[in-house]
Amino acid sequence: MADVFGACPLDCPDGCSWVVTVEDGKATRLRGNRDHPYTAGALCAKVNGYLEHVQADDRLLYPLRRVGAKGEGKFERISWDEATKTIAERLLAVRDEFGGEAIWPFQGTGSLGWVQGLEGSAGRPLWNVLGASRHEMTACSVAGRIGASYTTGTAAGMDPETFVDSKLILLWGTNPLTSGHHVFKFMREAQKRGAYVVSIDPIKTRTAERADEWLAPLPGSDAALALGLLHVVLELGAEDREYIAQNTVGFDEFKDRILQFPPARVAELTGLPEERIRAFGERLATTRPTGIRCTQGMQRHAGGGAALRMLYAIPGITGDWQYPGGGASYSTSGRFTPNLDGILRDDLLETPVRSLNMVRLADELLNQDDPPVKALVVYQANPMGSNPDQRRVREGLMREDLFTVVMEQFPTDTVDYADIVLPSTMQTEHLDVNDGYGHSYIHLNRPAVAPRGEALSTLETFRRIAKAMDLHEPALHASDEEVARTLLGDDLFEELWETGWKRYLPERFVPFTDGFPTPSGKLEFYSERAAEDGLDPIPGYTPSQATRPDDDHPLALIAPASHWFLNTIFANKPDLMAKAGGPRVTLHPSDAAARGLETGDVARVFNARGEFLADVLVADSVREGVVASTKGHWLKHVRGGANVNATTDERDSDMGGGAVYHDNRVEIERAGSVNQDDQQRDQARFAPRGRTAAVQLRAR
Numbered sequence: 001m002a003d004v005f006g007a008c009p010l011d012c013p014d015g016c017s018w019v020v021t022v023e024d025g026k027a028t029r030l031r032g033n034r035d036h037p038y039t040a041g042a043l044c045a046k047v048n049g050y051l052e053h054v055q056a057d058d059r060l061l062y063p064l065r066r067v068g069a070k071g072e073g074k075f076e077r078i079s080w081d082e083a084t085k086t087i088a089e090r091l092l093a094v095r096d097e098f099g100g101e102a103i104w105p106f107q108g109t110g111s112l113g114w115v116q117g118l119e120g121s122a123g124r125p126l127w128n129v130l131g132a133s134r135h136e137m138t139a140c141s142v143a144g145r146i147g148a149s150y151t152t153g154t155a156a157g158m159d160p161e162t163f164v165d166s167k168l169i170l171l172w173g174t175n176p177l178t179s180g181h182h183v184f185k186f187m188r189e190a191q192k193r194g195a196y197v198v199s200i201d202p203i204k205t206r207t208a209e210r211a212d213e214w215l216a217p218l219p220g221s222d223a224a225l226a227l228g229l230l231h232v233v234l235e236l237g238a239e240d241r242e243y244i245a246q247n248t249v250g251f252d253e254f255k256d257r258i259l260q261f262p263p264a265r266v267a268e269l270t271g272l273p274e275e276r277i278r279a280f281g282e283r284l285a286t287t288r289p290t291g292i293r294c295t296q297g298m299q300r301h302a303g304g305g306a307a308l309r310m311l312y313a314i315p316g317i318t319g320d321w322q323y324p325g326g327g328a329s330y331s332t333s334g335r336f337t338p339n340l341d342g343i344l345r346d347d348l349l350e351t352p353v354r355s356l357n358m359v360r361l362a363d364e365l366l367n368q369d370d371p372p373v374k375a376l377v378v379y380q381a382n383p384m385g386s387n388p389d390q391r392r393v394r395e396g397l398m399r400e401d402l403f404t405v406v407m408e409q410f411p412t413d414t415v416d417y418a419d420i421v422l423p424s425t426m427q428t429e430h431l432d433v434n435d436g437y438g439h440s441y442i443h444l445n446r447p448a449v450a451p452r453g454e455a456l457s458t459l460e461t462f463r464r465i466a467k468a469m470d471l472h473e474p475a476l477h478a479s480d481e482e483v484a485r486t487l488l489g490d491d492l493f494e495e496l497w498e499t500g501w502k503r504y505l506p507e508r509f510v511p512f513t514d515g516f517p518t519p520s521g522k523l524e525f526y527s528e529r530a531a532e533d534g535l536d537p538i539p540g541y542t543p544s545q546a547t548r549p550d551d552d553h554p555l556a557l558i559a560p561a562s563h564w565f566l567n568t569i570f571a572n573k574p575d576l577m578a579k580a581g582g583p584r585v586t587l588h589p590s591d592a593a594a595r596g597l598e599t600g601d602v603a604r605v606f607n608a609r610g611e612f613l614a615d616v617l618v619a620d621s622v623r624e625g626v627v628a629s630t631k632g633h634w635l636k637h638v639r640g641g642a643n644v645n646a647t648t649d650e651r652d653s654d655m656g657g658g659a660v661y662h663d664n665r666v667e668i669e670r671a672g673s674v675n676q677d678d679q680q681r682d683q684a685r686f687a688p689r690g691r692t693a694a695v696q697l698r699a700r
């Protein structure tokens with residue numbers, strides 16, 4: 001029996017350190033590492049059952065070739081040699097006829113590993129040699145990252161562990177008890193010591209339930225709310241003048257902007273009562289340190305970049321950036337700086353190539369002709385479920401002249417459109433290096449067990465494709481361990497091999513004490529860089545689509561993280577599917593009454609782009625005019641074969657071409673009611689594949 005250190009690879013800020021117990025070559029137990037200060041012995045509702053997921057009956061175990069029509073999901077087993085030979089021939093033929101840019105390596109966030117996954121852009125050396133299009137990772141966090149960086153030079157803000165020292169905690173557009181719960185124990189401790197916690201979210205989430213106060217602004221109005229709060233701070237003369245004078249540039253210009261947003265105006269823009277804005281502003285003015293936790297959710301709007309830029313400016317006015325427990329926390333990404341250049345090998349690229357925006361998948365597949373996308377290699381992504389404008393994504397993937405390869409662990413909705421499917425290892429089966437974008441630790445994930453079936457790691461898959469292409473560049477053949485060593489250096493690699501994890505920052509780290517990584521070296525209320533990029537040089541408010549009433553589709557639909565899935569991962573795992581139930585929409589009683597909807601009804605949720613079916617829940621946990629659902633459902637496992645992304649839009653946010661998932665409008669009508677007969681029929685029709693088998697597995 002042996003305990004093997006590893007780390008969770010999923011797109012979650014918590015980046016947990018875990019320990020796998022291996023007996024006779026089998027992983028028998030998985031637990032959160034008790035010695036790790038951030039993980040502290042706990043994983044989460046989703047990952048506790050990860051070993052069971054690795055053993056699931058629907059794991060993909062062999063390479064497959066499509067035999068049915070695209071989308072049908074009919075395949076035959078082939079050998080790895082045959083698969084890589086076919087891929088090599090097709091990709092080289094595409095490159096010869098249309099140029100390398102006709103190949104699109106489409107990588108998602110299924111693994112954030114630095115060796116096998118997104119952080120190290122696994123596969124990049126091969127794409128460089130082929131001159132493939134660059135893949136712009138825009139689905140998740142880009143707008144907020146760019147926005148925050150105009151203010152402070154980086155989006156890497158507070159060390160989240162220092163929330164324990166906060167006296168006022170603003171949970172701003174973030175739902176940590178669902179989307180990364182480990183930070184909450186530091187907040188809980190602060191709360192015990194007397195800190196006041198405010199949740200600012202149009203939805204009363206399970207986190208908002210535990211806050212001292214819940215404020216529900218109109219979606220996308222956060223920058224306006226922040227300006228209103230700062231207005232109160234200035235009215236009270238509570239700005240930290242010494243901090244501002246020594247550490248910031250552009251205060252006078254920013255002040256003029258703030259003065260244009262008195263609480264009365266902000267009440268109109270945000271839909272919040274003026275007294276509450278005023279009271280909240282007074283609390284902010286008088287409580288040091290104030291820590292703002294603001295994550296990716298609130299930037300999935302037309303003005304998402306502007307909002308994060310604004311929130312990172314608040315502690316510049318109150319001086320909170322100087323205290324442990326003060327400041328703002330979007331992520332810690334960018335603080336861990338391994339030798340990335342050494343593994344990306346961008347020096348192998350002969351001529352510059354175009355970039356393709358991943359949230360524009362449908363548009364690029366359907367309308368791009370310079371050159372057209374002729375080959376799509378999808379890995380660690382499930383665009384059929386996760387991308388916006390589902391109907392058009394499907395249309396794009398249906399193109400007969402598109403050669404699609406999908407590397408996967410499970411038969412997702414995207415797999416159904418593949419010409420060739422390649423089985424991939426899961427985290428217990430391969431080597432990787434993982435950090436966490438919500439903490440300050442680095443981990444080595446040692447392979448604990450042999451891969452199931454013929455599954456291969458991402459890098460081994462690319463090595464075999466390179467070999468089949470007869471490409472001899474050594475970087476294309478570096479082993480998983482060589483890549484990890486290049487990334488970390490031998491000393492750190494060997495240290496982590498023994499210890500599993502290491503903190504890479506001092507304890508109680510406070511950022512920006514030696515200045516800001518901006519062009520001026522100071523916090524920039526006024527940003528030349530923003531002006532050069534064609535943006536407002538001063539932080540401002542960009543209204544979202546969802547704040548503008550639209551007669552046909554008046555309800556603002558927000559679809560954030562599901563408690564039971566991670567994006568679309570686990571949405572085929574029977575126990576978690578049962579806990580999650582089918583897609584649901586929560587409506588305010590007044591919106592429900594206006595449509596004759598009641599809890600238990602089945603509703604059609606629709607707009608011009610498409611529709612999906614959902615169970616209705618009527619509750620005042622959403623503000624009027626706002627409807628809540630969640631992301632993640634597999635299309636093949638739900639009624640109507642569509643999830644919430646049938647209604648979301650490919651439109652870009654204000655910065656970096658980011659996604660606008662929460663900036664969406666729909667109408668809802670009754671499609672039926674869930675009486676017992678319906679339920680039984682639905683259960684028979686939509687029972688997840690493999691349910692019986694998985695239940696037996698647990699019973700054993």
Ligand SMILES: Nc1nc2c(c(=O)[nH]1)N[C@H]1C(S)=C(S)[C@@H](COP(=O)(O)OP(=O)(O)OC[C@H]3O[C@@H](n4cnc5c(=O)[nH]c(N)nc54)[C@H](O)[C@@H]3O)O[C@H]1N2
Nearest residue numbers: 173174175179200219220295296297560561562565566567
């Ligand atoms: N269980 C679980 N955990 C996850 C994920 C998952 O799918 N499931 N996904 C992971 C990923 S990929 C990411 S990027 C992170 C994201 O984690 P979060 O940043 O928490 O993102 P969301 O869950 O999208 O949204 C958070 C909250 O923002 C609110 N919100 C939406 N629009 C607005 C707005 O305009 N203003 C304000 N103030 N609030 C708004 C939503 O109602 C929601 O409660 O979570 C990760 N963790």
Ligand SMILES: Nc1nc2c(c(=O)[nH]1)N[C@H]1C(S)=C(S)[C@@H](COP(=O)(O)OP(=O)(O)OC[C@H]3O[C@@H](n4cnc5c(=O)[nH]c(N)nc54)[C@H](O)[C@@H]3O)O[C@H]1N2
Nearest residue numbers: 108109110140380381382386407408424567568569631661
């Ligand atoms: N409506 C709505 N939609 C959203 C969002 C939202 O808030 N609302 N959030 C968006 C966000 S934040 C994100 S990050 C995106 C995520 O969108 P995607 O990047 O498409 O992520 P997933 O849907 O989780 O799909 C990841 C797939 O990778 C596979 N996978 C995991 N590890 C590996 C591996 O090591 N190798 C291979 N080959 N495959 C692997 C998993 O089985 C899974 O099918 O979704 C976005 N979609």
Ligand code: SF4
Nearest residue numbers: 008012015016044047
């Ligand atoms: S999904 Fe997040 S909370 Fe759950 S185990 Fe992974 S890193 Fe930890």
Ligand SMILES: [Mo]
Nearest residue numbers: 011109139140
């Ligand atoms: Mo994400």
